[in-house]
Amino acid sequence: MDxxxxxxxxxxxxxxxxxxxxxxxxxxxxxxxxxxxxxxRISIPDEVRRAERIIREKERTIAQAKEEAERIVELARQEAxxxxxxxxxxxxxxxxxxxxxxxxxxxAEHTRAGADDYAFDVLCNLEQDLKKALTVIxxxxxxxxxxRESQGAP
Numbered sequence: 001m002d003x004x005x006x007x008x009x010x011x012x013x014x015x016x017x018x019x020x021x022x023x024x025x026x027x028x029x030x031x032x033x034x035x036x037x038x039x040x041r042i043s044i045p046d047e048v049r050r051a052e053r054i055i056r057e058k059e060r061t062i063a064q065a066k067e068e069a070e071r072i073v074e075l076a077r078q079e080a081x082x083x084x085x086x087x088x089x090x091x092x093x094x095x096x097x098x099x100x101x102x103x104x105x106x107x108a109e110h111t112r113a114g115a116d117d118y119a120f121d122v123l124c125n126l127e128q129d130l131k132k133a134l135t136v137i138x139x140x141x142x143x144x145x146x147x148r149e150s151q152g153a154p
Contacts, residue, residue, distance in 0.1 A: 003043045010036045 013036065017028040 003040065003047045006036055006040045006043055010040075 010033070013032050014026060014028060017026040019026050
């Protein structure tokens with residue numbers, strides 16, 4: 001039986017009992033009171049056992065929750081270590097890639113400079129060859145003009 005119900009019945013029995021005039025005292029039927037007290041003695045251990053069972057279940061649930069929380073925290077730590085390691089590897093790879101890129105840029109610049117130097121040399125040689133050819137052409141034209149003038153041609 002529910003202990004609160006029994007307490008309510010005890011209270012009702014007390015309220016229904018006769019009050020002694022001009023005092024706070026009441027006349028209570030012992031048979032009704034003793035019956036309720038006996039029922040309370042029986043119900044209280046059941047209520048206490050139920051409460052103890054609930055407390056044990058609560059403690060078991062808390063223990064399971066703590067274990068699960070510790071497991072989750074450990075997994076998170078392991079994942080953080082892995083991410084950190086991956087991050088370190090990625091940073092090292094980025095550093096290496098940057099170094100390779102800079103070296104490739106230096107080599108490309110060196111190759112461009114070499115190509116420019118080569119083109120400059122070729123163009124200078126071509127200019128000299130063209131100047132020589134132009135000198136030969138100009139000399140040839142002058143020679144022909146001089147021969148024409150000496151022959152009296154118009």
